[in-house]
Amino acid sequence: WRHRQWLMERVPQSTSIDETEFVQKVLQCDGKNFHVWEYIYWFAEKFNKWQWLLDQTTVQIDIDPKNNSAWSMRYSAITQIHMEPKDDIQYSLDKFINCPSSQSCASYIKGLLDVDFSLVDEVKKAIGTILSKNSKNVPALNLSAQIAEREGNMEEYDKIIDQIAVADSMRTHFWHLMKSDSKRFT
Secondary structure, X not given: OHHHHHHHHOOOOOOOOOOHHHHHHHHHHOOOOHHHHHHHHHHHHHHOOHHHHHHHHHHHHHHOOOOHHHHXXXXXXXXXXXXXXXXXXXXXXXXXXXXXXXXXXXXHHHHHHHHOXXXXXXXXXHHHHHHHHOOOOHHHHHHHHHHHHHOOOHHHHHHHHHHHHHHOHHHHHHHHHOOOOOOOOO
């Protein structure tokens, strides 16, 4: 990857370079490969191809909605192109509804809410859709708890954390530590 960067650094800035075919071939083998995503980010930054980066994340998320690397890079891309969260929320919610086990997608949506909390009603509606099909869906419950915490509704937050502790029995102790009255994280 360093060699490829070295080569790209020697290409004149006026030259139009398209790495789409190359990166998509590599990502077909391993869509979560840290090194290729690092290179994709570097390439976007070097050649100011933030929309291209966003497009690459869309391709990879459409293939695998659980691709945490793609979601992470997507957040970087929308930040760099100054895309408003409202312009990406529907895509994200659709992916979450269609793949409700994607904690990466849920975390991305939380990131959008951190920037624009006015989207919360749309998010709550999607969470409701997911939980109506599976009331023990941990990513949806976790996002719901984070929303309750942001709203200052600690009673609701604790109630949801208790639900998660039952649904995610392997990490029950952790979830109990996450309750608002826990001294562990204060």
